[in-house]
Amino acid sequence: MSSQTRPVSGWLGVSWIGWLKAAALIATFALLYLPNLLRLWQKTNLVSGDSNWSHSITIPLVGLYYLFLHREQLMSTPLEPILGDRFTRMRVYEALAVMAGGGLMYLLSPMIRFGDSTISFAGLTQNAAIGVMALGVFGLVLDWGLGTLLAGLLLSAYGIFPGQNDFVWDMGMILTLFGTVLTLCGWKVMRITWFPIVFLVCAIPWPPLVYSQIAMPLQSLAAIASVGIMNLFGIDASYGGTKIFMPQYDPDTGLQLADRALNVAEACAGMVALMTFISIGTAVAFLSIRPMWQRAIIIASAIPIAIMCNVARVAGVGILDLWLGREWSEGFAHKFAGMVLMLPAFLMIMLVCWIVDHIFIEEAELPARPPASSPAGSPASPPAEPTGGIA
Incomplete structure (x- = not known):
């Protein structure tokens, strides 16, 4: 057409x-x-x-x-x-490649699980594989x-x-x-x-089941890493599952009381930061002119940046809870801690952009120097050959 x-x-x-x-x-x-x-x-x-x-x-x-x-x-x-x-041979090859990819997804689907979850994602992957194969058939026929x-x-x-x-x-x-x-x-x-x-x-928005299964290991990671950070600050904290156990002391006698448990809920798992900064990283990568490999690095870097910032938030809230009181780990203070860490996370994404921009610096090729002009009617003299010996 x-x-x-x-x-x-x-x-x-x-x-x-x-x-x-x-x-x-x-x-x-x-x-x-x-x-x-x-x-x-x-x-x-x-x-x-x-x-x-x-x-x-x-x-x-x-x-x-x-x-x-x-x-x-x-x-x-x-x-x-x-x-x-019109029907072309290339379209046949493309459709066969898409259908083969869907078939491979279907064959590998029984092995797809997420962490230690008892809920397998095989059914979801199989449905997606069937959809990919159907897309290949539609692309071939139509x-x-x-x-x-x-x-x-x-x-x-x-x-x-x-x-x-x-x-x-x-x-x-x-x-x-x-x-x-x-x-x-x-x-x-x-x-x-x-x-x-x-x-x-x-x-x-993701399905609630998928959201919960991905949030669970992130909750455990936030609890483990936050306890490690608090231990560096001299706080004798421990973890169990998705709970952080903090020491408590009597304000009058200074005696240690029973540990208080801080629950790392789904809201603290870092899913909000993860989804937000993947979106921010993708936007930053594509709103600037750069090669695709740089865009892939920037988008991938948003995942560890979001996880690190969330761990810092959970650890910071736990430290404030111990030093200043429970009100600093609940309500607005809890949400404000997450808002504060948005700025350094964004700056880290921009730092990644700066780094990938300076990994390889392409040098422009210099144009070839034109031959020296000679007087009209006379041929250009050949370059002088070097002479041996010492002058």
Whole structure:
């Protein structure tokens, strides 16, 4: 299908008719997934939503800002819809590779477990593998645009019934959006717009079961590492499971009383910091022009940074609890400690950016020096040969 060049009249290089078509498409998509959008707003808004997902509201804003930064490149890229794209050998190879990847996921799914949990993630991985294989079949039979769009709609339908899983429904919404853009705009536009679409995954709340199973080992890690830090400060603290046992002393006699237990709850496991800083690291990595390997390092560095900052928060709250009183480990003081550590965590991510920028410094190649000019009509004299001996 021949490419379509967008007109430059209108606003931001798009004609008013084009904006009207885009508005109609967005309205149709919003009506189709209105229950998802309303539920996500109720769970992620800053006023009455779940604090674990308060960062979600910024994810689409970052995506829109990314598109704004790349607006000139986006406007100069021709539209090449792949609706009814012809059958090619390359598409066969791509579809077979996708189906093989899904089959490998399915074969490896019985071995997938998380830590010491008795709950296996094999079922979740098997369902994902079946979805990947189905996507390969749709891409082969139809094309990658219509195939992805159909896979997204079917995944959404499965999330409604029989799956009855909001997370699956939301992932189907993102896949449908990806397929819609790919079908109507083509691969050249998708090379620019894929990041804002895929980045929406960071805004989707996880299923409670998965959230709890990942939070449990993080709770234990926070308890163990925090006790180690408090021991360095001379505090005779110990841990058991997800509890930290702190010594207590009588304020009048100074005698040691029974240890008091501080529970490292799910809210203290660092999941909020983990999800927030993975999102921040991803945004920082993609809002600047850098190679993909640098982006991968920056995003991966957000995980240990979030864990370290959470351990420091738990240890600091425990020390304040012992030295200043219980009120410093509960209520606003407890939340304020987490807010204070957001700044050093962000600075550490920026430090990682600075480090990867200076690991390899590309030197520009100097242009070749042109040969010395010679008088017109006379050939250029050959370079003088070195003479031996001592002058």
